Amino acid sequence: MLRINHSFLNYIQERYDEQDRKDNIIVKHYSKGQRLLSQHENATKLFFIQDGIAKCFFTEENDKVYILEFSGRGEIVGEIELIKQIPCLCTVEAVTDVTVYAVTPDYFVQLLKQDVVLNHYLLDVFAGRIVNTASRASYQQLYTIEHSLKKLLELRSKQDVMLSKDDIASYLGVSTRSLNRVLKAENLSL
Amino acid sequence: MLRINHSFLNYIQERYDEQDRKDNIIVKHYSKGQRLLSQHENATKLFFIQDGIAKCFFTEENDKVYILEFSGRGEIVGEIELIKQIPCLCTVEAVTDVTVYAVTPDYFVQLLKQDVVLNHYLLDVFAGRIVNTASRASYQQLYTIEHSLKKLLELRSKQDVMLSKDDIASYLGVSTRSLNRVLKAENLSL
DNA sequence: ACTAAAAAAGGACATTTGTCCTGATGGCAC
């Protein structure tokens, strides 16, 4: 649920330190609630999260929200859109205050071309995401909320993110009312 | 839904042709219904589909089935497991008779290390899958069957796979009964 | 400490989906 990636963070920190004019990678801050990327808009940068937590979510045409993942230290966002040359798939919003390395697309493409290490990091990250996303899609589709919720709570107990109840409901892809109902029935709390 | 990838197919064909002892890549055939990979088991090969269609699906502990995707010409299966070093995430089963290039993990890892072109193909394929899987997860979670079904039928009309009703239900992650109900209500047929 | 605003809880009812069965339909061996 909260994805964290340390090798990635080191990698981008090194690239940051070694740059001459300091304009390929800059450090930026976002306060809680601010958006790093907006669904359907074109991204002008891609981001490595240096600190804080962001959530990536879809807003469907019926205004319902599905949270795809929470991204923590070392996670990258916006790279899929760059590689596929498409507008932003999700909105990415700071859940806590967030500090990022903001990278220009051109520089990132250049790195991709010349640096096999980056390629391998990315492949590993992508593979992990596919495993997670696909497993979760299957699980949430084939089980009732009760099961998904238990799984989510297990995950959450290992990390400690404090999420609003709305966020949890959106992560499960259900209404808050249904989430409350299940919590009550199971005698659980958050 | 049916994923097809031509550059990948050309790439692996070239590797196949150029090999000396012809043991890193071999051509194999699977008849309709046979399994290329089995969920939870370790894969000994990874596959490029040269012809035919395979379905990748999860079987959850409650015996329900979720079809993740249908893979066609040029699609690769088993590479995620290799990269993450995990047992098979899904079962992969031939929906039609299928011909594949079966590649040894060692050789594939070697290619990954030395060939940046392969890396870029893979990144592109992975990015596409993430887009698809994530969009579908969101869509199926936040809309009723009716909407997902319409989307599926649009997709299907552009390609022509003939799928059993059970497969369609599993792709939508719902019961056959519910699928029938919606088909009737919408006056649709397959 | 008091109030306004926000977040959370939950009642009542509607809709969607699942489960379990039964009855129809269509091959196919004999």
Added chain:
DNA sequence: GTGCCATCAGGACAAATGTCCTTTTTTAGT
């Protein structure tokens, strides 16, 4: 043709989830 098996459609009911609102609790500001 007859009977058997497999597949499919759908009825009846149950369970899960959503919608719409109202009430309760928390939080933040002054």
